[in-house]
Amino acid sequence: MxxxxxxxxxxxxxxxxxxxxxxxxxxxxxxxxxxxxxxxxxxxxxxxxxxAHHDFDVDQPGKDSHRLRQAGAAPMLVASRARIAMMLETPDREExxxxxxxxxxxxxxxxxxxxxxxxxxxxxxxxxxxxxxxxxxxxxxxxxxxxxxxxxxxxxxxxxxxxxxxxxxxxxxxxxxxxxxxxxxxxxxxxxxxxx
Structure with missing residues (x-):
């Protein structure tokens, strides 16, 4: 590798x-x-x-999903009738x-x-x-x-x-x-x- x-x-x-x-x-x-x-x-x-070659965040600070992810939810999945989004922290990975x-x-x-x-x-x-x-x-x-x-x-x-x-x-x-x-x-x- x-x-x-x-x-x-x-x-x-x-x-x-x-x-x-x-x-x-x-x-x-x-x-x-x-x-x-x-x-x-x-x-x-x-x-x-x-x-993405840089640190990015699709979640918005202050929103419930962001707060729960920051608190340790891994992964954090948000779902509605229109879409699903999953955020997963991967701090120990190089790539x-x-x-x-x-x-x-x-x-x-x-x-x-x-x-x-x-x-x-x-x-x-x-x-x-x-x-x-x-x-x-x-x-x-x-x-x-x-x-x-x-x-x-x-x-x-x-x-x-x-x-x-x-x-x-x-x-x-x-x-x-x-x-x-x-x-x-x-x-x-x-x-x-x-x-x-």
Whole structure:
């Protein structure tokens, strides 16, 4: 395990997982806002697991749930007719445990779990890339990148599909097809001459 990221991750047979990896400022959230309703229109039930790099709190100080969580409730679950929220303190962890988060989402029976922000984790990924940001594409060094949605002049490494970051219809079609591809795509990209 390096920096809280395991070398391997037991990927479930179902549901399909797809990481959305990109440098900050590339437009991950904006793209997801557009993709999610388009995928829903195609009949897919999609869950999202998002990593936050800082201390965050979705609860409000002074509210009963915040007070009870501060008093030691672990987890603190708040439910209404409209939504459910669960807060769980994890002070002893260096990093969020993606495997545990996947297991928390699986009972909801999504067709696909999009994982945003866990870019160093060993899971299949769609990388978003903008050459104008001046960063290098992770696809060159990350064998888990299956496709790159790029804007600007860039050529993918062998075995990596290239998509147009500005073509929402093509991106939607590629992501919508991912659950069917999942059984054969659960491992890292293999270079010619290598064996898996």
């Amino acid at each position: 390096t920096d809280g990221v395991p070398a391997t991750l037991a990927l479930p047979e179902w549901p399909a997982l797809l990481g959305i990896a990109a440098w900050s400022g590339t437009g991950k959230t904006t793209l997801l806002e557009q993709l999610l309703p388009a995928l829903q229109q195609r009949g897919l039930r999609v869950a999202v697991i998002k990593h 969020a445990d993606l495997a545990q988060l996947i297991e928390m989402v699986r009972p909801q029976a999504p067709d696909l779990i999009l994982v945003e922000g866990f870019k160093a984790w060993p899971l299949p990924k769609l990388e978003l890339y903008r050459s104008e940001l001046g960063q290098s594409a992770r696809a060159a060094v990350d064998p888990w990148v299956k496709a790159v949605a790029a804007k600007g002049d860039w050529q993918p490494p062998a075995g990596v599909e290239c998509l147009n970051l500005d073509d929402l219809d093509a991106l939607t079609a590629w992501v919508a097809a991912w659950p069917a591809r999942w059984p054969s795509e659960r491992g890292p990209r293999v270079e010619e001459g290598e064996t898996r």
